[in-house]
Amino acid sequence: MNNKINIKKSLTSTGIVLKLGFVKYRIRSKLPDLVESLSVLYDDYNLSNYSENSGFIDFHVDIKEVGVFGSLFSNQAQFFLDNFAPFSSLPRQHAPAMIEWGMNWCVSSQINTHLIVHAAVVEKNGLAAILPAPPGSGKSTLTASLIQEGWRLLSDELTLISLDTQQVSPFPRPVSLKNESIDVIKNRYPNVIFGPISSDTTKGNVCHIKPPLLSVKNQDDVCPVGWVIFPQYQAGATTEFVKFNKARALMDVAENSFNYSRLGVSGFNVLKDIINKANCYKFRYSQLDEAIKIFSELERPS
């Protein structure tokens, strides 16, 4: 059903079912901007029309036009989960970014079967590299580059670690790029497919790129953690890649987690075991070529 006409028909009627790893969304909207965004960025996903046979849906989300008189005279859009609006409305043209942020919020605020860390995560040769970092650290730019260089995208924004198996569950979504990073990736990888730009958002200009096909196709393949790497982009800095004390790494990952405190001792135990097995590093870089080289030479944990 992944063509614009079918997507539009489903979005505006019963909704589209989108499966991302172990999470299922039902999305409904009458906004044309979303049709464009979903048809470009989710082209490789198994989208289906919602019906009684769609099975259990984790999140029923809507993006609606809102205003004083409902959708009349309104250029605002709002995200809803089960008819609850967790955020303020935004200009309608920000709807493509809003749906991505909203879907992230659903997982980060509602799921407690996994430790959820604000971190990108990529995989190569069966081991995951978790990249926890605050906004502005160059995490997404680095991730966007790594997935063009043979790494599998597990997630750009949310690392989901199972409390039962301690493995990372993929949640492969379009990678969010902001401001200068958009042109950096456009110039470096001209074949990458970009969704529509949401201009002048609270985060500046935001644009998402389509994940590689293999990342989407292998979205059910979980994997253990091999590395925890804290990236920091710093213009003009020399590359620095140094071992990071595991106790400090544990504290920093906990700090970057959405639900560590909600999970109680289960969260601590899973984090302790993962940090114990993984190699932990601090990574400062300014050149993507050097960053990619360092990732290609990562030593497997013993």
Place this chain on the structure above:
Amino acid sequence: MIFRALGKVSYCTWDEKTVIYNLGSGNTYLIENVPTVMLDYCFGSNTLGLGETMSIFGLSHRLNNEYEKDFLNNALNHFIKMDLLERIE
């Protein structure tokens, strides 16, 4: 000083840095340079029992008098601030 443990904790140490998780409050702390043997004594399941009191002299003795009293006092005061130990007198 006489003290006792306020609750159970879980902890792990890497290169002289220890993360302590308070199972009662859910708080997590990073501490440095506290010997594992002291942690084992204060919080291990087979040494000081929950609610059982111990003096700093008793602790020093259990640690074979290897550490200065000021060092032990300092460490214990940190644990008290973290609500992991309670000072009795």
